[in-house]
Amino acid sequence: MLSLGWHYVVLPENTGSAGIWPAPPTVPLSAVRRHFTSGAIWGCSCPCPPSSFPKAQLLHCRLTASSFNGAYFALQVIYARRKYKVSPPDTAGPPEFERVFRAQANCSEYFPIFVSVLWVAGIFFQQGVAAVCGLLYLYARYQYFQGYTLSAHGRLGPMYFSAKVLWILIGLSVAGLLVHFLSLNSFVGRMEIPSKLQLLFRW
């Protein structure tokens, strides 16, 4: 399993008082990327607050939009519960209620995958491309929710579209990670593949 995630980053050359992230606000994404992959970060499991990535504004905006999206979907279920008189823990009710309920559940299921690949693609591939994909994904999920609220069939188009965008983000993440870790450009010159692979698959 890749040990990627939100880590506090110990920065040997950026040591603040405790030698721990956050780094100065001038640190670019390339530095974040470098520190993500420096040996110093592996093994530390503390979650790193997104604000620690000073140049990742587009990703922050996208994440904020995601939060509003998620809150909106949850509110719709609350309203539907009241409207159709389905109290927790019941999840069955009239089809109108169940469609709203399932729409929110399905969007929530994919949210962790979406956020993870959004960040990895943004850091390791390109922030702008990842942010555009994030926007498209959120729009598709909103359409999915609205479509599902009206009918089961109405969800299908946006569902396929959101799946495609998600796969694109997954592809960008993998491509970004491969290029970064395997340093394909310097493959012939430096032959560092074994040590990079070791980093990549470190627990």
Ligand SMILES: CC/C=C\C/C=C\C[C@@H]1O[C@H]1/C=C/C=C/C=C\C/C=C\CCC(=O)O
């Ligand atoms: C690491 C990978 C994690 C998640 C996978 C990413 C995306 C999710 C899958 O791509 C989504 C696939 C959806 C495929 C749907 C295919 C067919 C559905 C067919 C019919 C539905 C008809 C109906 O229910 O009415």
Ligand SMILES: N[C@@H](CCC(=O)N[C@@H](CS)C(=O)NCC(=O)O)C(=O)O
């Ligand atoms: N929670 C999903 C699990 C399976 C799944 O993720 N299916 C994909 C389609 S193959 C999906 O996006 N399903 C949501 C939907 O059909 O609305 C479900 O109820 O269908």
